[in-house]
Each structure stands twice: as structure tokens, then as C-alpha cells.
Amino acid sequence: MDNSGTNLVWTIAALADFAIKVAALIVIPRRRKPTAAMAWLLAIFLIPYVGIILYLLIGTFKLPKKRRDEQARIDQVIRETVRDAGLATMDDSWPRWFQRVVLQNEKLTGIPASFGNHATLLGDYQGSIDAMTAEIDTATTFVHVEFFIVAWDETTRGFFAAMERAVARGVTVRLLADHLSSAKIPGSKETFAELDRIGVKWSWMLPVQIFKGKYQRPDLRNHRKLVVVDGRVGFMGSQNLIARSYDSPKNIKRGLQWQELMTRITGPVVAGVNTVFLSDWFIETGERLTDHVPAPEIARSTAADALLCQVVPSGPGYETENNLRMFLSLIYGATEKVIITSPYFVPDEAMVYAITTACQRGLDVQLFVSEQADQWLVGHAQRSYYSDLLEAGVRIFMYPAPYILHAKHMSIDEDIAFIGSSNMDIRSFSLNAESSLLVRGESFVHAMREVEQGYRDAGRELTLAQWRKEPLRATFFDGLARLTSAVN
Numbered sequence: 001m002d003n004s005g006t007n008l009v010w011t012i013a014a015l016a017d018f019a020i021k022v023a024a025l026i027v028i029p030r031r032r033k034p035t036a037a038m039a040w041l042l043a044i045f046l047i048p049y050v051g052i053i054l055y056l057l058i059g060t061f062k063l064p065k066k067r068r069d070e071q072a073r074i075d076q077v078i079r080e081t082v083r084d085a086g087l088a089t090m091d092d093s094w095p096r097w098f099q100r101v102v103l104q105n106e107k108l109t110g111i112p113a114s115f116g117n118h119a120t121l122l123g124d125y126q127g128s129i130d131a132m133t134a135e136i137d138t139a140t141t142f143v144h145v146e147f148f149i150v151a152w153d154e155t156t157r158g159f160f161a162a163m164e165r166a167v168a169r170g171v172t173v174r175l176l177a178d179h180l181s182s183a184k185i186p187g188s189k190e191t192f193a194e195l196d197r198i199g200v201k202w203s204w205m206l207p208v209q210i211f212k213g214k215y216q217r218p219d220l221r222n223h224r225k226l227v228v229v230d231g232r233v234g235f236m237g238s239q240n241l242i243a244r245s246y247d248s249p250k251n252i253k254r255g256l257q258w259q260e261l262m263t264r265i266t267g268p269v270v271a272g273v274n275t276v277f278l279s280d281w282f283i284e285t286g287e288r289l290t291d292h293v294p295a296p297e298i299a300r301s302t303a304a305d306a307l308l309c310q311v312v313p314s315g316p317g318y319e320t321e322n323n324l325r326m327f328l329s330l331i332y333g334a335t336e337k338v339i340i341t342s343p344y345f346v347p348d349e350a351m352v353y354a355i356t357t358a359c360q361r362g363l364d365v366q367l368f369v370s371e372q373a374d375q376w377l378v379g380h381a382q383r384s385y386y387s388d389l390l391e392a393g394v395r396i397f398m399y400p401a402p403y404i405l406h407a408k409h410m411s412i413d414e415d416i417a418f419i420g421s422s423n424m425d426i427r428s429f430s431l432n433a434e435s436s437l438l439v440r441g442e443s444f445v446h447a448m449r450e451v452e453q454g455y456r457d458a459g460r461e462l463t464l465a466q467w468r469k470e471p472l473r474a475t476f477f478d479g480l481a482r483l484t485s486a487v488n
Contacts, residue, residue, distance in 0.1 A: 021045060036426075039484070064216050067283060071317035074279045078110035091115075094308075097333040098416065098440065104329060105312045105438065108322045111275060113310035116300025117267030119439060121419075121447050122237070123407075123454070125244050128262040129159055135229045135264075136162040136173075143173045144228040144277040146205075148221070148421070149240035150177040152191040156241050164198035172201065176280055178222045179204035186247050203284045206433075220316050222280065223432035225262075225421050226273055232298055234273040236311075236420055236437050237262030238343075238408045254402065256374055261341075261407035261451060263419050263437065265309065268298055272311030276435050279313070307441035314422065315433030323422045323436055324429040327410065328354050334363055334412045339452055341368040343406045346381045346425035346482075352388065359393035367394055368455045372401035378425070380481035383474070390464040399459045411449065415442045 025041065043051035094102075102113045122128035136143050136159070143166055152160050163173045175195060182188060182204075195202050205222035207214045227235040239260035245251045246258065265273070278289050300306070314322035331338055331354040338358050345367065347355070358365050367389065373379025386396060399405035409419040420436035422428045439445075 067216070068317055068319075070283050071279070072319075074282065075110040078275060091308075094440070095333070097329075101326060101329045101333065102310060102438075105310055105322070105326055108318065108320065108325070109311075109313055111272045111311050111313070113308055113438070114268035114272070114300070115306065115308055116302065117265060117269045117307045117309045118301060118303075118305075119263045119265045119307055119309065119437075119441075119444055121444075121451060122235075122262040122264060123260070123451055125239070125258065125260055126155060128235075128237075128239055128260065129156060129241070131262075131264060132227050132235050133159045133162045135227070135233050135235075136166055139166045139169075139171045139173075139229045141171060141230045142228075143171060143230075144226075144274060144281075145174070145241070146176040146222075146224055146226050146277050146280060147241040148178045148181050148223045148225060149185060149242050149246070150175065150182050150191060151185050151187065151240075151242040151247055152194045153187070153243045153247055155243040159241065160194060160198065163195075163200055167199040173199070174277075174281060175200050175202040176205050176222070176277070176284065177202065179207040179209075180218065181221060185242065186249075203281070205280060205284055207284075217431075219431060221432050222315070223421050223428065224276065224280070224313075224435045226277060226435060228270060228274045228277055231270055231274055232266065234265050234270040235262055236265065236273060236435060238406050238419075238421060251374070256372075257403050258406045259399065259403045261409060261419065265437070266298075267306070267309070268300055269309035269311060269437070270298065272309075273435075273437075276311060276313045280433075283317075305441065305443040307439055307444055309440075310438040312418075312420075312436045312438055313434070314429075314436070316431060317433065321429045323420075323434055324348070324351070326418070326436065326438065327351065327424070330410065330412050330416065330418070331355060331358055334358060336413045337364045337366075337411070339364075339366045339368070339411045340424060341405065341407050341409050341452070341455070342424035343370055343404060343408070344375075344378050344382065344423040344425045344427070345369055345385065346378060346423075346427075347385065348426055348429065351424065352385065355389065355394060356392035365394045366452075367396045368399060368405060368452065368459075369396065370401075370403070370405045371398035371459065372404070374404050377481050377484065380474075380477045381484070384478035384482035386462065386467055387464075390462070390467055396462040397456055397459050398462050399455055403458075405455065407451075409448060409451075411445050411452070413445075415445055416440050417445050417448050419448075 021044070043054060106112050122131055143163065166173050192202065206216065206220060208218050225237060225239060237260065239262050244257045282288055312322055312326055328350055355365060369382065373382070390396060408421060408423055409417060411417040417439050418436050420434060422434035422436050428434055
């Protein structure tokens with residue numbers, strides 16, 4: 001019996017398998033973190049066909065080159081505008097390390113810090129939407145709205161009605177929504193039909209529309225949440241434009257309710273928030289708005305409690321992880337206290353080292369997370385870090401079910417903080433477009449301390465003794481989820 005044909009097939013298959021593995025060893029580690037590279041290589045070596053297919057689908061952690069080139073060009077325009085207008089500022093009274101953080105942010109994004117701002121924290125879910133609605137009703141020129149998720153429901157009907165009234169007054173209203181995240185919400189067709197009906201100009205962000213030639217890795221998403229009215233008032237934070245249950249039958253059945261934190265800001269920093277919107281609008285639509293969207297002269301506040309603020313956009317359109325670099329710099333610069341709030345806390349090694357090193361330096365380090373996770377995999381990946389953190393001295397506070405603590409902020413010592421859309425996880429560092437607001441000012445941090453105390457009062461502290469009683473089955477899934485979280 002002649003087996004030469006069969007032997008030839010097996011030889012070709014073996015050579016192809018060998019070639020794929022060699023190519024993977026060459027290609028995958030290139031400009032990728034060692035943990036992420038190792039996770040991909042394990043997937044390809046252990047489950048070769050599935051691993052290769054997954055890598056081809058989601059292995060590219062940057063946006064297409066055309067989009068990255070557009071972002072780089074926009075950043076250069078921002079830098080030139082800042083230089084020509086003399087907007088770049090620095091104050092020798094700032095701590096030297098903080099000056100370096102501000103310079104780092106400006107180097108990476110082109111957006112400078114500005115003096116003379118005011119900011120108010122908004123922790124009531126419906127109240128923050130109502131506050132944005134009230135500002136839209138004062139608009140005279142333009143309203144810019146950008147959210148990861150947009151839905152027309154009982155919670156947001158007033159917001160949509162305010163946009164309709166603004167359009168009727170002759171105000172231009174523009175809206176950006178993340179494509180996959182908003183399109184999958186129940187009633188999404190009705191939502192965007194309503195936008196068409198009331199005359200809002202809108203566009204998808206990062207659309208996955210293969211037959212229209214619009215495609216990138218499908219889990220690269222625009223996660224930003226912001227509103228700008230007439231260039232004089234803005235909103236940033238963690239909250240999406242949707243009901244507190246996210247209109248999900250599963251969430252409603254479980255009784256889940258999202259707890260958020262937004263900030264209302266006035267002063268020169270609003271121009272930075274608007275710059276983020278203008279950049280995203282141009283990348284998505286090709287329409288350059290800088291020529292016909294007025295940039296009003298906004299006086300800097302000279303009040304004693306006026307704030308220094310800087311908007312820091314980040315995401316796969318940039319060459320590096322702008323938000324992660326800022327977070328690390330802030331933690332390493334802290335001298336007394338670091339308090340972190342993040343619903344999805346899945347840090348990389350650099351973040352873990354920064355946090356545990358802060359404990360070893362004698363700082364008071366606290367972490368606020370949800371007691372109940374809304375996502376099984378992320379929840380277990382987050383839990384996998386509790387042992388290391390608790391042993392290092394981090395105090396972990398659990399916000400009670402059925403609430404999901406979705407707020408994203410951090411306070412440093414008594415005068416520095418950030419708030420925005422970015423979680424402390426690998427996804428937010430590398431795969432999501434995010435927007436963060438860096439703030440220096442004791443009054444703002446004092447207000448954030450009150451919010452943090454509210455979290456403590458509502459929840460409970462997790463101790464190391466309690467954690468060591470966790471069942472082995474749960475910690476097994478924790479470790480498994482931690483391995484998969486490295487894939488990016």
C-alpha cells in the first residue's frame with residue numbers, strides 16, 4: 001500500500017504548523033507588552049486554528065493607519081494653535097513632579113493645561129442628565145454631544161426634547177455615538193430615527209460596516225462621554241446617555257442600577273473638551289468644524305477656588321497609552337494618599353507596581369470597586385488582584401449590590417484628581433478611546449473626598465482575612481480570567 005500521498009500531506013501540514021509558529025514568534029511580540037504577547041502565543045500554540053483566527057480578527061490593537069495619521073495631524077494642528085495663541089502655561093509654584101505630568105500630557109495630546117476654571121461634581125444619575133438638559137436649553141450657537149452609548153428612553157426623553165428645542169431655535173446640534181455599543185441597545189433604531197426626526201446631525205464612531213469599507217478590530221471602541229454647549233460649559237465623566245439599568249432585560253431582572261459621577265466644568269478648559277469632540281467629528285465625518293464652530297472668549301476666573309484643568313484624550317489612535325502614563329505619573333508623584341475608583345480594575349504590571357510601591361512608601365492607598373460584577377469575565381479578572389493588593393496594604397471597599405459603581409476617578413493627596421471615562425484596566429489603556437480631566441485644586445478634591453466617603457458609608461471594607469476564606473473554585477476562575485485579560 002502506497003502511503004506516500006498521506007505522508008506528503010502530513011509533512012506539508014507539519015511544515016505549515018512550524019512556519020506559523022515561527023512567524024508568530026516574530027510578528028506577535030513586536031511593539032507589544034510581554035504579557036500580551038505571551039497570551040497570544042499561548043493561544044496560537046495550544047489552540048492553533050482558533051488562536052490564529054482570533055488573532056486575525058482582534059490581534060491588531062491599533063486603529064488603521066489612516067485613522068492614526070489623521071489623529072497625529074490633528075494633534076499637530078492643536079499644538080500649532082496653542083503655540084500661536086500663546087495658550088501654553090506653566091507655574092513655578094506647582095510641585096516640580098506635577099509640572100512634568102502636565103508637560104507629558106501636552107506632549108502626548110497637544111492640549112495644554114489652563115487656569116481659571118470651575119468644576120462641580122454630579123453624582124445623582126437623573127440629576128446629571130437633567131443638568132445637561134438644562135444647559136442645552138440655554139444654547140444659542142451649538143451643542144456637541146458624544147457618548148459611548150446613546151438611547152432614547154424614559155430617563156433621556158427630556159435630553160432629547162431639549163435637543164429638539166435647540167434645533168428649533170436655530171442651534172446646530174451634533175451627536176456622536178459608538179456604533180456597536182449603541183446599535184445593540186434595545187430600541188436603537190427608534191433612538192436614531194428620533195435624532196433624524198428632530199434634526200440632530202449625528203454620526204457613528206468607529207463603525208464596523210464591512211460592506212461600506214469601514215472596518216477595524218471590532219472591539220476597538222470610542223468610550224468617551226462628553227457634552228459641550230456653546231463652548232462655555234462642558235460635562236465629562238463616566239455616565240452614558242441611557243437609563244440607569246442600561247435598558248437591558250438581564251440587568252432589570254437582576255435589579256442592577258449604575259452609580260455614576262460626572263463633572264460640570266466652565267472656563268478655558270471647555271475648549272479642550274470641545275477639541276476632543278471636533279477631532280472625533282472630523283475623523284468620523286471628514287467635516288472640519290474649526291472654521292465655522294465659534295470659539296468664544298472665556299474669561300479666566302480669578303477666584304481663590306479656581307482650578308487648573310487639563311483634558312487628556314487617549315486611545316488606539318495614539319502611538320502610546322496617554323491615560324496609563326498619566327495615572328502612573330500621578331501615583332508615583334503622590335506623597336500622602338492615593339484613592340482610586342474603578343468599576344473594572346484589571347491593571348497591567350506597571351499599574352500594580354505603582355500601587356503596591358505607593359503602599360511601601362507609606363501612603364494611604366484605597367480602592368473602591370463594586371461588590372457585584374455586571375460582567376463575569378472582567379469581574380473574575382478584577383478579583384484576581386485582590387490578594388496582592390491587600391497583602392501590600394491597599395484598603396479595598398466594596399460598593400453594595402445591586403448597584404454597579406461605574407464612576408471612574410482618582411484623588412492624589414489633597415489637591416490633585418482626575419475624573420473621566422477611563423477605567424483602570426488594560427482595555428481602557430489600549431483599546432478604548434477615552435477622555436480624562438486632570439484637576440488641581442483643593443476645593444475639587446474636597447468635593448471628591450465627600451463622594452468617596454459616601455462610597456465607604458454605603459459599602460463595606462474587604463479585609464485580607466475575609467479574602468483568604470474565598471472558595472477555591474472562585475479563585476480558579478479568577479486566575480483563568482486574569483490570563484485572558486492580557487490578550488490585547
